[in-house]
Amino acid sequence: MNAEPTAEHRLLGRSTPPDEVIRRIHWWTPPVSLHKLKAKKRLNSSLRIAAIVGNRLWNGLRYEGTLLLLTPQTWRAVLTYGRPDLLLVESCWETATGHWYLGQTGRTGEYSELREILALAGAKGIPRVFWHTQDHGYHTQYREFARHFDFVFCADDREAQALCEAGVDTDLLLPAVQPAIFNPLRPYGFDDSLAIGLLLDGIVDLLRDAAAFEVLRRLRSEGLKLIDSHSLIFTKKMRDLEGFESNLLGCVTAQGRLTAMKYAHIVLTLESHLTLTEQRWRALETAACRTPIIHYGRLPEGDLRKGLVIEAASEDSLPAAIAALRENELHRKRTGHLAWRQVCLNHSFARRVNSICRKVGIAHDWVEHPRASIIVPISTTGRLPDCLSLFDRQDYPNKELVILFKGGPAASEIASYINARKDIRALHLPRDENTGAGMRAGISAAHGEYWFKMDIDDRYGDRYVSDMMLHLSACDADVVGKPPRYYTFAGERLIYDGAPANTPELCVLPPEELGRGTICLDGNSLAGKKAVGPYVRFADTLHAAGDTALALHLGRNDLEVLVLDPLNLVTVRRPDREDHTLVSETGLKSRVQPLENLVEGVFV
Incomplete structure (x- = not known):
């Protein structure tokens, strides 16, 4: 559709087309706004980074410390009085502030001002870092500029080798993603308003590649939707996509692309006109949204995307790859989850900044693994072995157990039994106290930045805590929990799906929804910040429905509550439990759907 230019369409910079051009673009504006999600406020470190960077690095670095963007009016004052720990310059034709267009290439008079900036930083003893984030194809554009830095990094291994051969000492620093922006979290209440079965971001690729055009004709009835976030395309030119009228969405802004990726079930990529390095940046950003990626074609050996995407090398294998994900929801979620985890662990901006700091030799106080306190209630000493086994299986390096x-x-x-282990403590509770009182005591006694309530009778994957911590690192949520989704029964190995209609996944719940008492979080999955412990009021005397009471109380305190994915947790129902206050086994079985998956299938 055509649209009047908005602030989002008028991208900052001299290269932005005039309004007369923008009006002729076939735009698509998603019906869902991500602005309802609160931006993360807590910075990952105390670094002060003076920066000349493009939009991608501006977005990625602004959560990693205090980012001091330089402009022609401010650079002298910032370098003189701003106390930056380093100066970071990205290879970019135009900066996030809209200045020094083509200056780094030496084609304009602004090259001399950039040299002045580097000279002043050197005189002040500020480490000068250049991150060449572009493809090897831009080698001649930035080769000479790179010679004026103390440290040079490249996102493309081919370019790193080329610069080394040109006499520039260079280290490889791969593309990265900012989980505070690219994550699977969505606004509450919009799950059905935007459903994209299969998303392709690359309309220009279809217009240029007749073979790909014909392959995608077979996918038109598969929920295929087409967008383009890299190029602007006139509405008239879109008419060349004959037969794809119902599949066409249009050109999108960066925010529109992010929304589409969060809501897509599958993202499809092709052999693209974009550079290999740009494709790798984009693959990381998509995977960080926990959306499975299918690549039609063969990836080069050693490509960053291998292991993150599913490769469909032939025209016949592409529909089969799509069907495998579409027909098995659990398989699709596992696939997206594994890629999401790999990206968050290995390819975050925090990790890239840490690599820069190590090379430069400056301190970086990023806490990669905040302490997690696992709180487990038990009623007999006979459960101590199970309790310790549950704790020790959790693959998280900075944890403690509160029994x-x-x-x-x-x-x-x-x-x-504890045998003087320093990572385990025990609190004694009178038998007549309910679990709510014990949880309040456990949270108060916890030493960790976050606490996790885990139940001894239920099944947890080994990455349960570590994955929840990855989600927490992307936002400022106060309390998190999982929806009651997967069940099994004593003596059975298969799982049952008990998905409640009123509990969404991977979203931030607004306080007003919590206050209505309709949101259900599994009591065996609750976790939160130690700092908000006084406001997390587990009911002391309530016999049952403690989880519902907690949700109601959280709504009154304006806490940010995050509903996570249901993976890595299976609730086990045992009919012989004397303290069971929930629905009976027979009653529950009548409300859940049996699946052809073993319990282990939920663990990733």
């Missing part, structure tokens, strides 16, 4: 022992005096027995 809530509800029963008679057993301090000596517990102490001897």
Whole structure:
């Protein structure tokens, strides 16, 4: 559709087309706004980074420390009085502030001012870092400029080798993603308003490649939607996509692309006119949204995308790859989850900044693994082996166990079993106290930045805590939990799907929704910040429905509550439990759907 130019369409910079051109573009504006999501406020470190960067690095670095963007009016004052730890310059034709267009290439008079900036930084003893984020094809554009830096990094291994051969000492620094922006979190209440079965970002690729055009004709009935976030295309030119009228969405802004990726079930990529390096940046950003990627074609050996995307090398294998994800929801979610985890662990901007700091030799106080306190209630010392096994299986390097022992005096027995482990502590609770009182005591006693309530009778994947911590690193949520989704019963290996209609996944719940008492979070999955512990009020005397009572209380305190994915948790129902206050096994089985998956299928 055509649209009047908006602030989002008028991208900052001299290269932005005039309004007369923008009006002729076939735009698509998503019906869902991501502005309802609160931006992360907490910075990942205390670094002060003076920067001349493009939009991608501006977005990626502004969460990693205090970012001091230089302009022609401010650079002298910032370098003189701003106390930057380093000066970081990205290879870009135009900066995020709209200045020094083509200056780095030496084609304009602004090259001399950039040299002045580097000279002043050198005189002040500020490390000068150049990150060549472009493809090897831009080698001649930035080769001479790169010679004036103390440290040079490249996102493309071919360019790193070329610069080294040209006499520039260069290190490889791969593309990165900012999880605070690119993540699977969506606004609450919009799950059905935007459903994209199969998304292709690359209309220009179809217009240029007749073979790809014909291949995608076979996918028109598969929920295929077409956007383009790289190029602007006139409405008249879109008419060349004959037969794709119902599949065509249009050109999108960066925010529109992000929205589409978050809501797409599958993202399809082709052999593109974009550079290999740009394709790799985009693949990381898509994978960070937890959306599975199918690439039609063969990736080069050693490509960053290998292991993150599914390769469909032939025209016949492409529909099969799509069907495999579409027909098995659990398989699709597992596929997206594994790529999301790999990207967040290995390709975040925090990790790239850490690599720069190590090379430069400056301190970086990013805390990669904040301490997590795992709180487990038990009522008999006979469950101590299970309790410790549950804790030790969690693959997270900075954790502690807080045992809530509800029963008679057993301090000596517990102490001897713990055997002086410094990462385990036990709290004794009178038998007549409910779990709510114990949880409040456990949170108060926790030493971790975050606490996690885990139940001894249920099944957790080994990456349960570490994955939840990855989600928490992308936002400022106060309390998190999982929807009650997967169940199994004592003596069975298959799982049952108990997805409730009123509980979404991977979204931030507004306080007004919590206050209505219709949102259900699994009590065996609750976690939160230690700092907001006084506001997380588990009911002391409530016999049942403690989870519902907690949700109601959270709504009153304006806390940010995050609903996560249901993976890595299976609730186990045991009919012989005396303290079972939930629905009976027979009653639950009548409400859940059996799946042809083993319990282990939920663990990733």
